[in-house]
Amino acid sequence: MKTVIIGSNHAGIAAANTLLDNYPDQEVVLIDRNTNLSYLGCGTALWVGRQIDGYEGLFYTNKEDFIKRGAKIHMLSTVTNIDFDGKVVHFDNESGESVSESYDKLVLATGSKPIVPNIPGKDLDGIHFLKLFQEGQAVDKDISSEAVKTVAVIGAGYIGVEIAEAAKRRGKNVLLFDAMPTSLASYYDPEFTKHMDKNLEENGVELHFGELATEYKADDNGRVNQLVTDKAAYDVDMVINAIGFTANSDLGSEHLETFRNGAYLVDNHQKTSDDSVYAVGDCATIYSNALEATTYIALATNAVRSGIVAGHNIGGTVLDSIGVQGSNGISIFGFNMVSTGLSVAAAAKNNIDVEYTDFEDLQKPAFIKENGSVKIRIVYEKSTRRIVGAQLASTEDIAANIHMFSLAIQEHVTIDKLKLLDIFFLPHFNQPYNYITMAALKAK
Numbered sequence: 552m553k554t555v556i557i558g559s560n561h562a563g564i565a566a567a568n569t570l571l572d573n574y575p576d577q578e579v580v581l582i583d584r585n586t587n588l589s590y591l592g593c594g595t596a597l598w599v600g601r602q603i604d605g606y607e608g609l610f611y612t613n614k615e616d617f618i619k620r621g622a623k624i625h626m627l628s629t630v631t632n633i634d635f636d637g638k639v640v641h642f643d644n645e646s647g648e649s650v651s652e653s654y655d656k657l658v659l660a661t662g663s664k665p666i667v668p669n670i671p672g673k674d675l676d677g678i679h680f681l682k683l684f685q686e687g688q689a690v691d692k693d694i695s696s697e698a699v700k701t702v703a704v705i706g707a708g709y710i711g712v713e714i715a716e717a718a719k720r721r722g723k724n725v726l727l728f729d730a731m732p733t734s735l736a737s738y739y740d741p742e743f744t745k746h747m748d749k750n751l752e753e754n755g756v757e758l759h760f761g762e763l764a765t766e767y768k769a770d771d772n773g774r775v776n777q778l779v780t781d782k783a784a785y786d787v788d789m790v791i792n793a794i795g796f797t798a799n800s801d802l803g804s805e806h807l808e809t810f811r812n813g814a815y816l817v818d819n820h821q822k823t824s825d826d827s828v829y830a831v832g833d834c835a836t837i838y839s840n841a842l843e844a845t846t847y848i849a850l851a852t853n854a855v856r857s858g859i860v861a862g863h864n865i866g867g868t869v870l871d872s873i874g875v876q877g878s879n880g881i882s883i884f885g886f887n888m889v890s891t892g893l894s895v896a897a898a899a900k901n902n903i904d905v906e907y908t909d910f911e912d913l914q915k916p917a918f919i920k921e922n923g924s925v926k927i928r929i930v931y932e933k934s935t936r937r938i939v940g941a942q943l944a945s946t947e948d949i950a951a952n953i954h955m956f957s958l959a960i961q962e963h964v965t966i967d968k969l970k971l972l973d974i975f976f977l978p979h980f981n982q983p984y985n986y987i988t989m990a991a992l993k994a995k
């Protein structure tokens with residue numbers, strides 16, 4: 552059995568690893584247009600902001616490793632066309648020749664592409680995106696220039712907020728814009744984002760929310776020097792666009808069924824509408840246990856798990872995807888936020904009638920000196936009382952809490968089941984009347 556995988560980043564790599572590690576008879580071919588594989592984009596802001604020494608540690612595998620394990624891998628090779636009936640993938644290889652690979656099974660792991668703001672001046676010099684390693688290098692180079700004093704970041708989602716912090720850490724004036732009235736509006740309710748907004752402001756990031764970029768203007772050399780919005784004009788030396796990703800499904804969208812954003816529609820084996828074709832990671836849909844529906848969530852964590860599921864099903868072991876909660880986290884200037892499932896705002900947008908319960912308390916008993924306050928919100932469906940989301944914010948390390956809520960959503964746990972849940976107590980870590988128990992007990 553020969554499997555061709557198009558795209559060898561997180562999702563494609565996970566599918567390839569699963570096949571190579573578990574099914575020795577499988578012939579695996581990887582094709583990718585990039586020079587590198589396995590780049591952890593999550594490290595870009597850490598590297599650009601000089602919180603880590605360099606980018607070298609941001610790759611976890613390479614071409615040679617796949618060759619050693621018996622796979623064939625074509626890097627710098629762009630797939631131009633797929634003959635789904637004849638089961639052949641056509642691509643331009645590293646030498647520029649048009650070549651092909653036949654397949655028994657095909658895995659589409661072509662990921663996502665940044666959404667481009669469609670405004671005048673969008674192609675000027677000094678305007679960046681932040682997806683590929685090479686784009687991270689370009690941003691780092693520009694930020695390292697003395698001439699760049701003011702950086703505008705368009706989009707205050709995860710990439711925008713993280714790179715705004717990085718640019719600030721490099722001593723730049725940073726202007727952060729978003730169409731929404733707060734940062735991180737897709738992940739948290741305003742009661743939580745207001746703390747992140749305050750944190751950004753206190754650290755010198757200038758916030759411009761509810762303000763839309765309408766034009767980028769250039770100097771005589773064709774480099775951006777002004778950002779015009781629906782409210783004002785700002786002199787800037789560099790722009791970073793981060794207004795979200797969309798699925799990169801150009802190769803198969805005419806042949807395969809797709810979701811409303813163009814992502815390949817897949818079943819719980821990651822199989823598309825073509826029996827021989829699987830799709831994984833950011834180019835595919837995913838099942839949300841909170842929504843109880845198919846949706847689109849571009850995250851590396853989902854990419855890895857979907858690659859594993861596809862790999863096993865292709866290899867011959869039936870493995871059902873268990874769906875996801877879209878769990879995510881962010882840490883900015885020492886302030887941490889994590890969320891899973893639906894916020895109250897996201898539930899409303901999806902016509903799910905919810906209640907929520909909030910609580911705020913110190914992480915540890917007051918007699919412990921190093922201690923921060925934690926704010927928690929648990930969101931549950933009114934009719935069934937199943938938990939559909941949770942959000943936490945603190946200067947404390949609260950990250951691991953969210954995994955429990957992720958499992959609760961996956962397993963349809965009700966808010967009432969959480970009230971007397973056995974949660975250990977040790978003053979080094981938490982309180983006997985801890986905020987999870989207290990929030991659950993307070994639920995209406």
Ligand SMILES: Cc1cc2nc3c(=O)[nH]c(=O)nc-3n(C[C@H](O)[C@H](O)[C@H](O)COP(=O)(O)OP(=O)(O)OC[C@H]3O[C@@H](n4cnc5c(N)ncnc54)[C@H](O)[C@@H]3O)c2cc1C
Nearest residue numbers: 558560561562584592593630661662663832833850851852
């Ligand atoms: C700056 C940044 C920070 C992030 N931080 C986090 C984080 O902290 N946590 C998290 O969970 N997620 C994070 N993400 C999201 C995460 O990186 C993506 O969800 C993940 O990369 C998706 O993996 P993928 O393999 O599906 O797709 P991609 O990473 O998009 O890879 C797709 C691959 O397909 C190749 N390809 C596409 N078309 C073709 C073609 N025609 N021919 C050949 N090859 C092709 C591309 O070259 C690429 O290598 C971050 C993303 C960015 C950009």
Ligand SMILES: NC(=O)c1ccc[n+]([C@@H]2O[C@H](COP(=O)([O-])OP(=O)(O)OC[C@H]3O[C@@H](n4cnc5c(N)ncnc54)[C@H](O)[C@@H]3O)[C@@H](O)[C@H]2O)c1
Nearest residue numbers: 706707708709710711729730731793794795796849879880
């Ligand atoms: N910490 C993490 O887990 C992490 C880090 C980086 C990226 N990612 C993932 O990568 C993907 C891409 O990240 P992203 O930050 O580009 O997307 P995002 O969806 O997190 O944020 C996009 C932001 O852009 C705003 N926006 C949309 N259109 C706009 C417009 N015309 N003008 C101004 N603002 C506009 C939205 O309101 C939103 O706040 C996401 O799926 C994200 O979850 C995750």
